[in-house]
């Protein structure tokens with residue numbers, strides 16, 4: 170790609186190129202096709218780099234013979250938006266495919282469309298505008314608000330769509346492409362009034378293996394090869410989209426995993442709960458023998474034993490768990506079926522294995538919660554302190570009821586009540602624990618986007634558009 174001449178564009182070009190040069194390529198991806206697809210993670214490079222799904226879709230899109238897919242991320246100061254692979258400006262791509270994993274990234278999509286003068290509403294787009302495609306974790310359910318912006322929504326596992334997409338991604342003409350996609354069962358095409366009939370689900374994780382084609386030096390799993398070993402979750406927590414929507418649960422064969430790891434030293438194993446992986450125990454000696462540096466996306470605390478805790482301690486400073494609440498009543502409502510005893514036993518075992526630091530994820534903001542339940546938190550913290558932990562970190566998230574879950578018909582608790590609960594929780598600890606709270610504003614925005622329906626989506630999009638593009642100050646901080 171020709172380098173830009175003006176200094177501002179050159180700075181942006183160079184900024185993007187440096188991210189690419191910092192990546193270690195594991196699998197060469199052929200960029201041979203002539204139909205250009207911009208695969209956009211609507212957030213910063215660091216957030217994009219933490220997403221295995223983003224890099225998998227990049228790898229798989231390029232398997233379609235006519236497609237040349239390149240990755241993009243966003244930055245507030247960008248003007249041209251260059252691709253990571255060849256630093257080609259986004260304007261040269263006729264198809265823009267957004268990876269929608271997080272509701273609040275929807276603001277960033279609106280920001281980009283406005284910045285590049287693409288109409289934000291799909292019914293106003295013209296034949297020369299890019300085709301706006303939405304995929305990603307949020308498409309496993311049906312968010313009505315997306316139907317007003319996306320030209321096409323592809324629902325489900327991308328690898329399960331490939332065969333059908335191969336027939337479709339051959340047309341350069343926008344209308345023809347939309348018309349062909351309308352025939353696919355897993356696609357919603359709002360302007361043709363076509364709803365999806367199913368969510369695409371891959372049957373076997375061992376055919377198109379979900380391992381990242383590159384290693385990034387940024388993000389949550391920096392410098393690690395990311396491999397998905399489990400898709401979906403066998404548990405059914407009432408608030409969780411993963412448990413409700415990603416069924417059946419599938420696993421990567423351990424032999425395939427071993428082969429992938431044969432040349433690696435540092436690996437991130439992605440699973441809804443790595444402790445549910447059926448071959449975990451037979452692999453532990455193999456991991457230890459090879460001195461692999463491992464990180465795990467998450468685990469179930471009722472599935473821990475000494476072998477796994479030893480492996481965890483060798484790789485992590487902090488023991489991280491998500492009981493969601495210390496009140497058995499609230500856990501029951503959330504569908505998190507853990508007893509007090511299981512939580513305390515797991516913490517004790519981890520302490521005996523050598524952990525001095527624990528990080529605990531909590532949910533608050535249920536109508537059923539009273540001061541009694543909040544006070545139970547401090548009793549629990551006292552018990553954890555007595556075990557000898559030197560550092561206790563608590564991270565509180567307000568309950569955001571999500572579509573597709575058993576809690577979808579609830580309302581998010583009023584902001585004033587949530588703020589009051591934060592005040593009460595803060596008074597419980599003194600210096601015995603470090604406490605952080607997820608932003609109520611960002612959580613509320615998430616709730617609004619997720620729960621918007623056909624009647625209020627247009628109004629909300631207009632508000633979000635004004636917010637994202639700076640004429641409303643209120644949620645400016647939610648952008649990026």
Ligand code: SF4
Nearest residue numbers: 402404406409412441
């Ligand atoms: S919260 Fe965790 S254990 Fe529960 S359904 Fe979701 S992923 Fe599974």
